[in-house]
Amino acid sequence: MNIYYLTLFPEMYEGILSSSILKRAEDKGLVNYQTLNFREYANNKHNQVDDYPYGGGAGMVLKPEPVYRAMDEIDLDNARVLLMCPSGRRFDQTFAEELSTEENIVFINGHYEGYDERIRKLATDEVSIGDYVLTGGEIASMAMTDAIVRLIPGVIQKESHExxxxxxxxxxxxxxxxxxxxxxxxxxxxxxxxxxxxxxxxxxxxxxxxxxxxxxxxxxxxxx
Ligand SMILES: C[S@@+](CC[C@H](N)C(=O)[O-])C[C@H]1O[C@@H](n2cnc3c(N)ncnc32)[C@H](O)[C@@H]1O
Known part of the structure; x- marks a missing residue:
């Protein structure tokens, strides 16, 4: 399985992905993790990835271009693209089991007030890890990664999780x-x-x- 994380904070993944079972799964060649910092896809003078909301209001909104360009770079047409957001489908064990059979998973992690609505078009699923609001999608996608990867055959013994x-x-x-x-x-x-x-x-x-x-x-x- 290949897992991609579109994020503004790739460093947040370092400790989690290089420890314990997630690391062992990678060492065994069962999973491959890749972070993409979509600031690198901003393509404007100040690498700006967010902007003020049309119509006014608090907070900044993620612009569509950096996220679309990062997706172009991954260039997958058979991926499960999971947009992290509090209004998405609630993640649970059944959903983890379903995702553990995928070949390619992409997590799109928001930050700030939210996404430009056009970013939603990239997603196959909008996913929430619970009825509370986090600062960003990174911790949510890490929790999901942990739940998914341990279910991939060969990562831990089947009897340990069934x-x-x-x-x-x-x-x-x-x-x-x-x-x-x-x-x-x-x-x-x-x-x-x-x-x-x-x-x-x-x-x-x-x-x-x-x-x-x-x-x-x-x-x-x-x-x-
Ligand atoms: C501060 S939140 C934005 C919340 C948004 N204004 C709302 O009310 O739905 C910033 C980002 O954190 C992530 N996030 C926050 N809570 C989450 C949750 N419960 N599950 C998954 N992702 C979450 C999402 O990627 C979201 O775009």
């Missing part, structure tokens, strides 16, 4: 490791029993209980 929260339609069951007892808190007996069928049943029940308590909406969604 029982994750949301993948099963529920929240994950509790985990315990050694010691058996810590500050009066004991590991449930069933986990020490060696009875795999009982352990599976316990995990399912705990998963269901946790989902009912914390996210009943997920169960309602499954029933639809």
């Amino acid at each position: 029982n994750d929260s949301f993948s099963t339609g529920m929240l994950e069951h509790p985990h315990y490791t050694r010691p058996r007892e810590y500050r009066g808190m004991k590991v449930p007996d069933v986990l020490l029993s060696g009875d795999h069928k009982k352990i599976e049943e316990w995990r399912y029940e705990e998963s269901l209980k946790r989902t009912r308590e914390r996210r009943p909406d997920l169960l309602e969604e499954n029933e639809k």
Whole structure:
């Protein structure tokens, strides 16, 4: 998979993309990351990428030309082009699974007040990571990259993510490791029993209980 980030702040990606599983995925040749600073595509005297909004109002608006020119440079006709914006489709695990099968993904990251409306025409999808407003799309696209890349076959073991929260339609069951007892808190007996069928049943029940308590909406969604 090739992932491109159109951004005014490429340096924000450095730490995240060169650490942990995202880095390992790149080292294994399963993913390739590329940042493009669209200021370099401004093509005007002061490399200006934003301007005042027509009609007045607060904040600056991203101009269309630098973003269109950066897209011309990538020159892909089969890419998923994701425009980061609070008014987009809410990102979730199902969406991450869908995107993990793509060959080329482009993230267009806004900053300032927003985009010139004509930039939306470049997007195959408009995506939000939640109902809050970030300063820019960079952190949103990094969170999405993490969620997508770990699902690419060969990045982590399939068993490690197929029982994750949301993948099963529920929240994950509790985990315990050694010691058996810590500050009066004991590991449930069933986990020490060696009875795999009982352990599976316990995990399912705990998963269901946790989902009912914390996210009943997920169960309602499954029933639809
Ligand atoms: C300060 S925000 C602009 C918010 C815009 N004025 C609005 O009300 O929708 C600047 C940029 O951050 C990114 N952004 C902010 N919140 C986001 C979210 N929840 N999900 C994805 N991207 C977001 C978008 O790229 C957006 O263009």
